[in-house]
Amino acid sequence: MTSAFADRIVEAARRWIATPYRHQASLKGVGCDCLGLVRGVWREIYGAEPELPPAYQPDWAERSGDDRLRDAARRYFGAEIAGAEMRPGDLMLFCWRPDLPAKHVGILSASDRFIHAYEQATVIESALVPSWRRRIAGIFRFPEKV
Numbered sequence: 072m073t074s075a076f077a078d079r080i081v082e083a084a085r086r087w088i089a090t091p092y093r094h095q096a097s098l099k100g101v102g103c104d105c106l107g108l109v110r111g112v113w114r115e116i117y118g119a120e121p122e123l124p125p126a127y128q129p130d131w132a133e134r135s136g137d138d139r140l141r142d143a144a145r146r147y148f149g150a151e152i153a154g155a156e157m158r159p160g161d162l163m164l165f166c167w168r169p170d171l172p173a174k175h176v177g178i179l180s181a182s183d184r185f186i187h188a189y190e191q192a193t194v195i196e197s198a199l200v201p202s203w204r205r206r207i208a209g210i211f212r213f214p215e216k217v
Contacts, residue, residue, distance in 0.1 A: 073215070076160070076213070076215050077158065077159050077160030077161075077213075078159075078160070079116060079160075080112060080116065080159075080160035080178060080213050081159050081160055081178065081180045081186075083111075083112045083115045083116060084108065084112050084178040084180065084186040085180065085186065085196070086099060086115075087099050087103065087108050087111060087112070087186070087188075087194045088186065088193070088194050088195065088196060089193050089194065090102060090103050090108075090188070090193060090194045091193050092104060092188050092189060092190055092191055092192055092193060092194075093107070094129055095107065095124075095126070095127065097110040097111050097114075098111070099111055103188050103194065104129075104188050104190070105175050105176045105177065105187050105188040106124060106140070106176060107188065108176075108177075108178075108186070108187065108188045108194055109162065109176055109178070110124075112178065113147075116213065117217050121146075121147055121217070122143075124139075124143070127139075129190070136172065137172060138172035138173055139172070140164055140172065140173040140174070140176060141164055141172065141173050141208065141209050144162060144164060144209060144211045145211075147214075147217070148162060148211035148212060148213065148214060149211065149212070149214060151209045151210060151211060152210050152211065152212055153210075154207065154210060156210075157179060157210050158179065158182075159179050159180055159181055159182070160178070160179065160212075160213060161178070161179045161210050161211065161212055161213070162176065162177075162178060162179075162210070162211040162212070162213065163176065163177050163178070163179055163185060163207055163209070163210055163211075164176050164207070164208045164209040164210075164211070165177070165203070165206040165207060165208055166206060166208040167206060172208075173208040173209060175187065175206075177197075179199070179210075180196055182199075183198060183199050184196055184197065184198060184199055185197060185199050185203070
């Protein structure tokens with residue numbers, strides 16, 4: 072990914088900051104959850120979404136046991152990349168424990184920061200502190216062309 076393209080991803084994500092948290096929503100300034108944030112950035116960069124997610128509970132990944140976030144990321148972003156190759160503009164999946172599927176997603180905005188929709192709050196830019204780094208379950212690069 073070129074740095075100019077990565078900058079577009081980060082800028083698009085930053086425009087969602089302060090959007091209230093709303094489960095399954097994806098409207099900038101109105102409401103979104105973590106997946107809705109990524110869906111909104113995707114629409115801004117590429118146009119229409121490749122698919123709409125099915126209805127899900129806030130804890131859907133833990134109940135089903137399926138790793139639907141990772142499966143969708145592989146379908147639309149391609150192969151996972153190594154943590155050492157992570158750079159701003161990349162999609163990060165998080166899981167709460169190593170034996171659980173990914174349940175949260177954010178976009179790396181700097182080497183030590185990421186943008187995500189924080190439950191019961193808003194879209195924020197957070198420090199990528201050790202407690203978040205430990206929970207990284209996968210890293211994907213936005214494709215320059217779809």
